[in-house]
Amino acid sequence: MGELQTLDLLVILVYLVGIIIYGISKSKRSSSEDYFLGGRTMTWPIVGIALFSANISSSTLVGLASDAFQTDVSVYNYEWYAVIILIFFSIFFLPFYLKSGVYTMPEFLERRYDSRSRYYFSFITVVGNVLVDTAAGLYVGKIVLTLLFPQLDSTLILVLLAVAAAAYTIPGGLNSVIQTEVIQAVLLIIGSCLLTYFAFDRMGGGWSAMMENLDAMLANGDVNFDKKIEAGQYIPQTSDDVFSLVRPSNDKIPGWSLLTGIPLLGFYFWANNQFMVQRVLGAKDLNHGRWGALFAGLLKLPVIFIMVVPGVLALILFNTLDISSLNYELTDGSICDDLSDCPNLTYPVLLFKLLPTGVLGLVVAGLMAAMMSSVSATFNSASTLVTMDFVKQLKPSLTSKQLVRSGQITTLILVVLAILWVPFIETVSDSLWEYLQTVIAYTCPPAVSTFLLGLFWKRANGTGSIVSLLIGFGLAIFTILSQIFGWIEPINAIHFLAKASWLFVICVVIHVVVSLATAPSPAEKVAEYTYRKTLFTEETEELKSLPWYKNYRYLAVILLIITAIIVGSFW
Structure with missing residues (x-):
């Protein structure tokens, strides 16, 4: 396991070289708008696939399989x-983003509030991009390549991965990032389908065989639940329990989180995060932006079959597999003996144990594609934030060409910072997915409250925004430190999604109280950047001229029906 044949290596090499050349050839950098937003010419299929590809990154692939294995x-x-979030985003947030012509989410906050909120949110977003998205993508690449080439130094692997992603991001900008994401998304979906097929084939049956095997393992006590028992978490008794999406309150993702924590993280990720929203800002018009967002939502639905289910199949096929020969070290320095000790290796083990020569090279290339996609996306979005929210503000006399050069230099600096942070990921959590969600859960509540109140409450002002953002950030830092050092046990015992919900409520209250106690925002800020009922009426008239299949409202309803059918079958 872990050895590639010549054909596999050739496939990977050809792909990596080809995607870099293709990315550079698709560069648009004649102006800052070309470089950072692809000239705002993206059509809906490109926008949708780019959103999906940037979201379903290598860290998501590994994280989903890891959690499903557990x-x-x-x-x-x-x-x-x-x-749900993308439909809400398409109706309410997107029209304001596109009509305002902004480059960044912090820039939008300045137009609605003031420069204080802009600079704070820009700084926090850049830090988050480096610590969460970029570092996690590089971490996954390091895992895979360390298993493939154990003789290579891990630092060298990180440098190679970062340089490969930056090779077309630095010269090409957003258009290069999005154009390569389209190819990578197609390869990623094909690879995931192939992996699922070979996993079912190895098991010797289809869905019913998987459920029967899973029931037998649970009944015989063949599944290692030591970590769940130690954490006091829910233990599934049957295969139906495993595939139930609504879990009791002591589960890792409890049922109540569908009403609070998960929507909160979703709003931030899809509607406020520069990393994702930048793809829609590059849409050629509002309709293409909306269609692209809905298309991305549609692409998310099959994920359970091609990216979650393989983790369950790994539990059935490789639960007792001895992987000590991989010499994969845990955070305490010991060697990992089986997947229950290092679930982050679930997806790589599936690749190396199931796929035949040639196909293995293709799917590994797909995994590297996902890593490069997410890393290049965060490089570009973070460099956009630094350039447009800091450099341009400090030196407004810079030409468009100089701004592009600033973005390129910023990307190079972010490459170095992300490489330096990667070794700390495993010290935070042994589950990559939990690491990603926990960091976002503690940092997103202040931002979400500011965006929502700004859009739907006319009285929200800049002072209320910055006070709630700063206090929310302070509370988030305190919560994280309390968890690390064990300061206040009752707080530490609260589920991280519940903590996120409470932080959100506190930030909303602070924002409301401070706004009411201080002067209201200028009338032009309220009029241009606050939702009002007349906008819905005006839009209804505009949509009457479109056929039903171009009316995003009809498309949204159809998408909701499809979602209800799929989710209902696992309820």
């Missing part, structure tokens, strides 16, 4: 809930 199939709740 019988936490309810992790799919994060995936299907994206449909």
